[in-house]
Amino acid sequence: MNSFKPLYDTEEIKKVRLGPFYKYYPDAEKEVKHLEYDSFLLDMNSNEKKIKTHEIAMKIAQTGVLRVEELRDQPLLFLSKLMNLIKLDMNVLAKFVIHYQLFGGTILELGTEYHHKIYFDDINKMKIVGGFAMTEMGHGSNVRNIETIARYDFQTQEFVIDSPTPSSTKFWIGNTSRYGTHVVLFCRLIFNNEDKGVHGIIVNIRDMETKEIRPGIELGDCGPKIGWNGIDNAWIRFSNFRAPRLNLLSRFASITESGEYITKLSSPGKLFQITISQLVMGRMLYIVGPPAYLNVAIKNTFRYAMQRRQFGEKEKPEELLINYPTHYQTLIPMISNVFALEFSRNVIVERFPESKMPDKADSYNAIIGGVKATVAEYAIQSISKLRTMCGGNGFSAYSLFGYMRDELEVFQTAEGDGTVLFQQLTKHLLVEYRKWYKKEGVKGYIIKEVQSFLDTSNPYYTHSRSIPYLISDEFHLHAFVFRFEKQRSILITKLSLLKSKGLTFTQSWNESLLDIQKLARYYTQLFCLESSYLCVKKCVDPGSRSVLSNIVKLYALTNIENDFGFYRNANFLSAGKALAISDAIRDLCVQLKPFIFELMEESFGLTFPDVPIGSTSYIKNMSERVGIPPYSSKL
Numbered sequence: 001m002n003s004f005k006p007l008y009d010t011e012e013i014k015k016v017r018l019g020p021f022y023k024y025y026p027d028a029e030k031e032v033k034h035l036e037y038d039s040f041l042l043d044m045n046s047n048e049k050k051i052k053t054h055e056i057a058m059k060i061a062q063t064g065v066l067r068v069e070e071l072r073d074q075p076l077l078f079l080s081k082l083m084n085l086i087k088l089d090m091n092v093l094a095k096f097v098i099h100y101q102l103f104g105g106t107i108l109e110l111g112t113e114y115h116h117k118i119y120f121d122d123i124n125k126m127k128i129v130g131g132f133a134m135t136e137m138g139h140g141s142n143v144r145n146i147e148t149i150a151r152y153d154f155q156t157q158e159f160v161i162d163s164p165t166p167s168s169t170k171f172w173i174g175n176t177s178r179y180g181t182h183v184v185l186f187c188r189l190i191f192n193n194e195d196k197g198v199h200g201i202i203v204n205i206r207d208m209e210t211k212e213i214r215p216g217i218e219l220g221d222c223g224p225k226i227g228w229n230g231i232d233n234a235w236i237r238f239s240n241f242r243a244p245r246l247n248l249l250s251r252f253a254s255i256t257e258s259g260e261y262i263t264k265l266s267s268p269g270k271l272f273q274i275t276i277s278q279l280v281m282g283r284m285l286y287i288v289g290p291p292a293y294l295n296v297a298i299k300n301t302f303r304y305a306m307q308r309r310q311f312g313e314k315e316k317p318e319e320l321l322i323n324y325p326t327h328y329q330t331l332i333p334m335i336s337n338v339f340a341l342e343f344s345r346n347v348i349v350e351r352f353p354e355s356k357m358p359d360k361a362d363s364y365n366a367i368i369g370g371v372k373a374t375v376a377e378y379a380i381q382s383i384s385k386l387r388t389m390c391g392g393n394g395f396s397a398y399s400l401f402g403y404m405r406d407e408l409e410v411f412q413t414a415e416g417d418g419t420v421l422f423q424q425l426t427k428h429l430l431v432e433y434r435k436w437y438k439k440e441g442v443k444g445y446i447i448k449e450v451q452s453f454l455d456t457s458n459p460y461y462t463h464s465r466s467i468p469y470l471i472s473d474e475f476h477l478h479a480f481v482f483r484f485e486k487q488r489s490i491l492i493t494k495l496s497l498l499k500s501k502g503l504t505f506t507q508s509w510n511e512s513l514l515d516i517q518k519l520a521r522y523y524t525q526l527f528c529l530e531s532s533y534l535c536v537k538k539c540v541d542p543g544s545r546s547v548l549s550n551i552v553k554l555y556a557l558t559n560i561e562n563d564f565g566f567y568r569n570a571n572f573l574s575a576g577k578a579l580a581i582s583d584a585i586r587d588l589c590v591q592l593k594p595f596i597f598e599l600m601e602e603s604f605g606l607t608f609p610d611v612p613i614g615s616t617s618y619i620k621n622m623s624e625r626v627g628i629p630p631y632s633s634k635l
């Protein structure tokens, strides 16, 4: 492998990286361009931050730049606008996401034309400020068991809403403790003394004129947080609070004027499933945002490493940080990982219509959960690593690592905790496997197992160190598929064994959680690899395709290297082959090093203003930022 700058077409690479967003990105850029960007809200207490966040959000909302209807009519334009708006403080963005997507989007998906007509204009200009009230003190991941109740009063045609226990207090409800006027409230509908399960009701929590909290509602702030301090998260308690019948979001279940409960769904469980599955757009946002922030964080670290010198040989200029393998062999694989996450995001976004197809929705929801959990976890791990790669200067708030880490941290929990999402994915994978097994039978299973055994027990395969083979897509795909299938078989064996020992399904499941997590992770990584192949295939320019293909190879090999333990235990790799893989990783990094930064920058040159370490002269810019007077040699 040699290190020359290959010919690639920047626009072509941009097209592949942005995928379905490519067409919409310029329009979105135009629409948000005229907005004034304030700097990030650093160094503020949480009170100031809440005030400022609200002020900026209201100003921008008045321009009409975001519209709820776009979530249905032009979701890619809506997402592209949010991608452009990441130059706003993340709290302002979070406020928009809660208001437009969680509140507005839920009315869009679970409401009817009636609700859309009444609320959308006011939502678009933020005349009403909305929140999404699902989580309670007692239940977060397990939404099915929330306790808030709405008892239907036939006489007045109203819901009587109550928080019957301390644990039923709504908690963490964004946009609500100070500024919110409405929430979509998730609660159990009690109809004719019968529990009909979880339903969504629009609740007006503050008087629109006086902004006083309405009688029957108590609420307050959830207090200081690790991040998102510009968001006013609330606890809310209801006592005999009344909301009109028509406020029920009635797309899937309604109550007629004559007092009849109507739904086409066979049970409250089915209604719950369909209700929750409509909220998939929220997860989509969580896989779009972090890769964009990672681009900026990596770019700043790279730029700093190309200026900063420490140590070196006597009589020579000190060495640039970027030339230390500890730097470039961390940064370049990180770029490859971000590309793989972008490619999987693109495939998920392209397949979005599947979320509405009855035969495909489960599969779609399962994989989006796996990717969301992976993206959120990776973002936090890599931002911490990047900050240390910039040393003390990385610790300055102006370098934005702390800002990104604090504001992105909640992504690991919100819209589904990673551990829970991985379980949902594994459950889906096992259901799919059972279907396959039923169709193919024992014969199909044995053929598959024998094939896998023959492949991996072949000494040539286990020991082969041929470089062309080690860097081939064929080897990488096989390694990822092997790992996933092996782990699936480990898990199934374990579950069966526990069942045979007399454990219930839930006991066996919980006992196997570590293997369950692993299976979901392996499947998600396989999905990222396959998505990368799909995206790179679309690249028509041969030079660009070859560069992108090498970046994907690096993603695959570093992923395998990170899991050498598994592969060695499964006899998939010999020690010699493992060493050769590490050598191949180093060679790919050396090959990509001269141009990968430029490529990343040119093909998605997102910049944040005023980041000293990300500028062309960090000493000058950091000095200006902290007020060091200009240098004079006369001193």
Ligand SMILES: Cc1cc2nc3c(=O)[nH]c(=O)nc-3n(C[C@H](O)[C@H](O)[C@H](O)COP(=O)(O)OP(=O)(O)OC[C@H]3O[C@@H](n4cnc5c(N)ncnc54)[C@H](O)[C@@H]3O)c2cc1C
Residues within 6 Å of the ligand: 098, 131, 132, 133, 134, 135, 138, 139, 140, 141, 142, 171, 172, 173, 174, 225, 228, 233, 410, 413, 414, 415, 416, 417, 418, 419, 420, 513
């Ligand atoms: C800043 C912030 C803003 C938020 N905004 C909103 C909002 O606007 N509206 C709203 O409704 N909610 C909001 N939430 C709540 C959020 O959606 C929940 O925190 C999230 O759903 C997780 O629920 P939980 O906090 O109850 O965690 P839990 O479900 O209690 O999880 C705690 C831990 O237990 C683990 N765990 C849970 N179940 C299992 C299991 N079966 N197996 C193994 N491990 C398990 C989890 O992995 C996690 O590590 C917000 C939260 C925060 C922090």
